[in-house]
Amino acid sequence: MAATEQDILQGLGKIINEITGIPASEVTPEKSFVDDLDIDSLSMVEIAVAAQDEFGVEIPDDQLKNLKTVKDVLTFIQN
Amino acid sequence: MSANRVRVVVTGLGATTPVGGDVTSTWTALLAGQSGVKALTTDWIDTVPVKFAGTAAVDPAEVLPRPEARRLDRSEQFAMVASREAWQDAGSPEVPPERLGVVVSSGIGGINTTLSAYDTYRERGWNRLSPFTVPMLMPNGPAAWIGLDLGAQAGVHATVSACASGAEAIGHAMDMIRVGRADVVVAGGTEAAIHGLNIAAFAAARAMSTRNDDPAGASRPWDRGRDGFVLGEGAGIVVLESEEHARARGAHIYAYCSGVGYSADAHHITQPEPDGRGIIMAMTQALTDAGVTGHDIKHVNAHATSTPAGDVGEVQAVAKAIGTHPLVTSTKSMTGHLLGGAGGIESVFTIKALQERVVPATINIDDLDDGIEVDIVHGKNRTLPDGDVAAVNNSFGFGGHNVTVVFKGA
Numbered sequence: 499m500a501a502t503e504q505d506i507l508q509g510l511g512k513i514i515n516e517i518t519g520i521p522a523s524e525v526t527p528e529k530s531f532v533d534d535l536d537i538d539s540l541s542m543v544e545i546a547v548a549a550q551d552e553f554g555v556e557i558p559d560d561q562l563k564n565l566k567t568v569k570d571v572l573t574f575i576q577n
Numbered sequence: 578m579s580a581n582r583v584r585v586v587v588t589g590l591g592a593t594t595p596v597g598g599d600v601t602s603t604w605t606a607l608l609a610g611q612s613g614v615k616a617l618t619t620d621w622i623d624t625v626p627v628k629f630a631g632t633a634a635v636d637p638a639e640v641l642p643r644p645e646a647r648r649l650d651r652s653e654q655f656a657m658v659a660s661r662e663a664w665q666d667a668g669s670p671e672v673p674p675e676r677l678g679v680v681v682s683s684g685i686g687g688i689n690t691t692l693s694a695y696d697t698y699r700e701r702g703w704n705r706l707s708p709f710t711v712p713m714l715m716p717n718g719p720a721a722w723i724g725l726d727l728g729a730q731a732g733v734h735a736t737v738s739a740c741a742s743g744a745e746a747i748g749h750a751m752d753m754i755r756v757g758r759a760d761v762v763v764a765g766g767t768e769a770a771i772h773g774l775n776i777a778a779f780a781a782a783r784a785m786s787t788r789n790d791d792p793a794g795a796s797r798p799w800d801r802g803r804d805g806f807v808l809g810e811g812a813g814i815v816v817l818e819s820e821e822h823a824r825a826r827g828a829h830i831y832a833y834c835s836g837v838g839y840s841a842d843a844h845h846i847t848q849p850e851p852d853g854r855g856i857i858m859a860m861t862q863a864l865t866d867a868g869v870t871g872h873d874i875k876h877v878n879a880h881a882t883s884t885p886a887g888d889v890g891e892v893q894a895v896a897k898a899i900g901t902h903p904l905v906t907s908t909k910s911m912t913g914h915l916l917g918g919a920g921g922i923e924s925v926f927t928i929k930a931l932q933e934r935v936v937p938a939t940i941n942i943d944d945l946d947d948g949i950e951v952d953i954v955h956g957k958n959r960t961l962p963d964g965d966v967a968a969v970n971n972s973f974g975f976g977g978h979n980v981t982v983v984f985k986g987a
Binding site for chain 1: 642643644647704705706707708709
C-alpha cells in the first residue's frame with residue numbers, strides 16, 4: 499500500500515498535534531523539529547513510536563537522530 | 578512546644594473525588610449525603626469478586642490538555658488537577674522558587690501505567706513503550722510533576738506509607754515550613770488504583786466489601802453490617818504557608834495546620850493493633866505538637882474505612898486519646914477509600930468543616946455497632962460551635978503507619 503506524501507503529512511500532523519499540542523496545520527515539510535516546532539528529543543521518540551504504528555515502518559534510533567525536518571520523515575517513511 | 582515557633586496556615590484547597598471534580602462540588606455532595614460509589618463496567622469485572630468502586634466524578638484526562646494528559650499516569654493527572662485548583666485558590670502566591678516545596682504522595686504509585694506498559698512490552702516490544710513510562714510509574718511522579726509545574730526548588734518529596742501517605746505528606750510539609758526550609762509547600766495525596774489487579778489483591782487480603790447488589794450502600798463505617806472497604810480514586814491537595822508569609826501578602830487563611838503525630842504499630846503488616854496503642858500514640862503526639870488538649874478537639878474526620886476490624890477500634894482509641902465529645906464522621910462512606918489520596922481529601926474536608934462549622938454525616942449507618950462511646954455524626958449533618966475550634970484527621974496505612982494531623986479554625 500503506497501501512501502501519498504500528502505497522506506503521510508496529514509497522518510504525521512495528527513500525531514504531532516496529539517503529542518505536542520502543535521496545530522497540525524503548522525506541520526509542513528520545511529519545518530525543523532527542534533528549531534521551528536520546539537520539539538525535544540523525548541517527544542521525538544514519542545512521535546517515532548506513534549509513526550511506526552501508524553505507517554508500519556521501523557525507525558531505528560540511529561536513523562531517528564538524522565531526521566531533522568518534517569520532510570526528512572516523509573522521505574524516510576516513503577522509502 | 579515553643580511559643581515562638583513558626584505557625585503554619587492553610588491558604589488553598591484543591592480536590593477531585595468520586596463525588597465532585599473540585600472542592601466546591603465535592604463539599605456540596607458530602608453535605609447532601611451523596612455516594613460516589615458506582616457499579617463498574619470494565620472488561621475485567623467478571624474476574625474479580627468486587628464489582629463497584631468510587632470512580633472519579635470528573636475524568637482528569639478530559640480536564641487537562643491532551644499532550645499533558647498522555648504523559649501523566651492517572652494518579653498524576655488527579656494530582657495535577659487538584660494542585661492547580663489549590664494553587665489558584667491560594668491566589669497563586671508569589672514566592673521565590675527556593676522557598677517553595679512540594680510533598681505529595683500516593684500509596685501505590687503509577688500502577689495503571691506499570692500494568693499497561695508491561696502488556697505493551699510483552700506483546701509489542703520495548704521500543705513501543707512511551708519514553709515517559711518511568712516518570713509515569715514512579716511513586717514520586719505526582720510530586721515531581723507538581724514541582725515542575727510550579728517551579729518548586731525547596732525540596733520535592735513523596736512520603737509513601739500506604740493509606741497514610743496523604744496525611745504524612747501534609748505533616749512533612751508543615752515541618753518543612755516550621756524548620757525554615759520553605760515558606761510555601763503544596764501538599765497532599767493522590768491515587769488511581771481502580772484496576773482488576775488491585776481489586777483482586779485487596780480482595781485476596783479479604784479487605785474489600787463485596788456488597789455487589791448495593792454499591793452506594795457498601796461503604797458503611799461503624800454499621801453492624803459493614804463488610805470491608807470500597808476503593809475510591811482522586812486527589813486532595815492543600816497549600817500550606819508560614820503565617821508570616823500569608824499575612825504579609827494578605828492571603829485568605831482557611832485554618833491553622835497546627836500539629837502532626839506519627840507512630841507505627843509494630844504489630845502486624847495489615848491488621849490493626851487491637852488495643853489501639855499505635856493510633857493513641859499518634860493522636861496524643863499530634864495534640865501535644867499542636868499545643869491543644871482533647872477538650873479543644875471538637876471534630877474528628879476518622880480513618881474508618883468500613884472494615885470489621887478497624888472502625889470501632891479507632892473510635893475507642895479516640896475516646897481514650899481525645900475524649901468521647903468530638904463529632905466523629907467518616908467521609909469514606911461517600912467517597913470510598915482513596916488509599917494514599919485519603920489523607921489529602923480528608924484533610925481538605927476537615928478544614929472545610931472548621932471553616933463552615935459543619936460536619937457532614939456518615940451515610941449508610943442503619944444499625945450502629947456496639948462498643949462506640951464517641952458521638953458519630955449520622956442521620957443529619959451537625960454544626961460545630963463558634964469560637965476556637967480544633968479538629969483532627971486520622972489516616973492509617975498497611976504496614977502499621979499511623980498519622981494524625983491537627984487543624985485549628987482561623
